[in-house]
Amino acid sequence: MKTQRRLVWGGVGLGVLVLACSLGPFLLADIGDGDPLHASLLPPLTRVTILELTDGRTLMSPEVTAEGGQYRVRGPSSTTSIPSVEVDAQTGARLWLGSDRFGRDVLRRLLKGGRVSLAVAALGVTIALVVGLFVGLAAATGGRVADAVLMRTVDALLAFPLLLLLILLSALFRPGPVVLIAVLGLSSWMGLARLVRGQVLSLRSRSFIQAARVAGTRWLRMWTLHYLPNLKAPVAQDTALQMGNLVLAEATLSFLGLGIPATLPSWGGMVAEGQRVMLDGWWLSVFPGLAITVLVISLALIGDGLQQNSKASA
């Protein structure tokens, strides 16, 4: 009963975020790159008028008036007058989460940043999943020497403070998104490898596995047909929690300026940017922080729910 509720809440949270990030940018009014002169640091829910000019520029301000064949666009520091003939189109939009220093829509950037965060975490966790499964299975079934070598390596890597390693690697290599994904994935498979090894070792004492081994089943068939299906539940649970950790790790690195390059929006980077002008606009750092929190909590709920599900069925 309660476990179902956790799974449902986690699934809803994750689903809403994924849907919003993948579809949101298409549904929102396109306000281009924003207007740093007239629309910087507008609070949430502000209604703005957007003027598209014939030369391709976009002007945006909450205060636009038309009088005597001229548009007057008022901003916090400057006012611009534009002859009506130069205005191509006039549209209105609401900035649900306000705008940043450069007059960009925070909600739009948040959704775009979410794509980056979700993609990095999902791909990173996929790498961790593949490596962890492989190492765990190899250690459990590959004989005593392989087991000792692999597990001591895992011990050594676990003794390394993960974030310190990530900071070191990112500071040294200045990675793009691809390297970041690889680094995140390759530094977080150890827990999974341990888990898989333990599970496989306990599976080996079960009679159906012993029967299969006595029958002379080949290793590939053993892995795909006997081990992997029985690992689904604990692995899925660990993967969900691990993905939450990766979201936090990526956000932390981007916050420190070592993760996603500043040219791409990312939640961690947005928090860092917002904290620099915290007194001028609380909304700049609050909303991306909330987004990270909701994503991590959703993943934790899914992990919890899966764990209790497998407990209940065991």
Next chain:
Amino acid sequence: MKRIALRRLAALVPLVWLVATLTFVVVQAAPGSYADTIDNPRLSPETRDAIRAHYGLDRSAGEQYLSWLRAVVTGDLGTSFLYREPVTKVLSRALPPTLLLAGSGLLLTLVLGLALAMAAVRHPNGWSDRFITVLSLTLYGVPSFWLAGMLILIFSVSLGWFPASHMHSVNAARLSGIASLADLLHHLFLPAICLGLVGAAGTARYVRATLLDVQASRFMLAARARGIPNHRLLLVHALRPALLPVVTLLGLALPLLVSGSVVIETIFSWPGMGQVAFNAARARDIPLILGATLIGAAAVVLGNLVADILYAVVDPRARGEQ
């Protein structure tokens, strides 16, 4: 038991060596060197080469590695390029602030985590349990750097109750003993709370689950039947077995705490290991990077060892085995 501890202590050396070697490989594989990070456009390529030669960076990687290793065995970690001081001196200056911060964070993690868990299981599924469950889940998901920013915004900027950065006030040198201690604690409060709250959330979630498991066991029923009062039941009978996984968890949480300190130290300008490591990595200060990771890895491995020993202290059953 002593023999086990000694054997584990001996096994620690190759582990730390492995981590240091791994770090060395990573640093060597990275492009650029300290000479390239000096931001001075008037530096000619010849001067940069001279700098490289001065710091021994023109030697082959194998040579550098061997000479570093030879020095480490004698307790010499080399000289930091960035600080122009022996690495041991830089690190011994940075270690106490980090130990203080991480230690306070750990203490808060334990105390808050246990208190929240025990308050929650007094009436399972009651309103306080639900509130604590939601609270700990929320804190678990909150990124620590964001929490730090929010706390600074509320308690430093708006209310002005606590300082937002550094370890001492500017005039700390002139303060008397007690006043300077109070000043230190005043500065410690926000960063320690940041570290502690995030850790406490995980601990509370975990301990609550184990406490509920323990409460369903037969010895608890027997104790309740003997008429032992409720608070004693919880504090003495249920808590001890529930502490077992916590001890292991703390050992595992240590790397997290070390990593967390890096972020918190950066935000609060806390003059500790995290800041030193961060600066060292950015300046390609190889001796300092290696020294810092060496200390960090040793701390983590030692912490795990202490956790194992504590485990044996708390659980008599674990003493005989292994």
